[in-house]
Amino acid sequence: METTYSWENHAKDGTSRLVVGGIHGKEGLSTIKVLEVAKDINIPEGRWTLYNFPPSPYLSTLDPLYYLSLRGSQLVSIIQENKPDIYLELHCYHQENYYKLTKGDRKDIFGVPGLVELENGVLIGSVSPLIRSVFFALNDFPFILEIPCNPSKEVLKCCQNVMEIIATSSNRKEILQKLGQIYPQQVQQLADYFKEYTENFHSAFMEIKTRAREANLKSYQDLEMLISEVVKQGEYNLNTRQIKQLEGAFLIFKEYNSFRCCKI
DSSP: OOOOEEEEEEOSSSOEEEEEEOOSBTTHHHHHHHHHHHTTOOOSSSEEEEEEOOOBOOOOTTSGGGGGSHHHHHHHHHHHHHOOSEEEEEEEEOGGGHHHHHOTTHHHHHSSOOOEEEETTEEEEEOOHHHHHHHSOTTSEEEEEEEESSOOHHHHHHHHHHHHHHHTOOSHHHHHHHHHHHOHHHHHHHHHHHHHHIIIIIHHHHHHHHHHHHSOOOSHHHHHHHHHHHHHHHTOOOOHHHHHHHHHHHHHHHHHHTTTOSOO
16 A cells, blocks of 8 residues: 655645654554545645655654654654644554553653543644654644554544644644643643643753753763753753653754754
């Protein structure tokens, strides 16, 4: 089955919206079904860009090496080109991995909170912090939908509803207001996650970038010391996994910074 897919719709100047599937492994076999529904959605302004990748070796988006791989660099290139205000990553999972994606201690193990179920096994959450802090402004809306592989009609309908909301919204506030009318408890949980991210990971990362400009970082050990100092002095509530992700995010920032891809 052909899974490479690219489609774009321009209305007029305005919000840039980017939806990408097939991020790794064979997920594109399932995510292309979502994108085929999405291309018929009308937008009132801005851009609506859809892209699906062909199969590739599986490497987690929580691993910094993903963004240095061929597939990861292709994804970054698309993000750089579109500079989306609203960004949706489509993933799919097998049922045996449901608990791994949603369990309460996921932040302790993987450095990110558990995904939140909307309905019919459709899970929502933020994109990897490794790119959330590097390529997106704080109030952009970069998020993921994890859907069961080989999605049912009910799953596709849920995805279509979510995508219609983001296609007709121009910012984070509008999206959350509309989603909150359908999924109030889930949106409150997402708001709590965002508050925690803002106060801790994002704030720490911004401070690290600022201090790094003034520091003479000659080695990875120098970076580790800087991050440890920033986290301690700022009293940021970050666990060991999240601190390692700060290191990874900074290395990705340095790798791609020469392309001036990062939003201010």
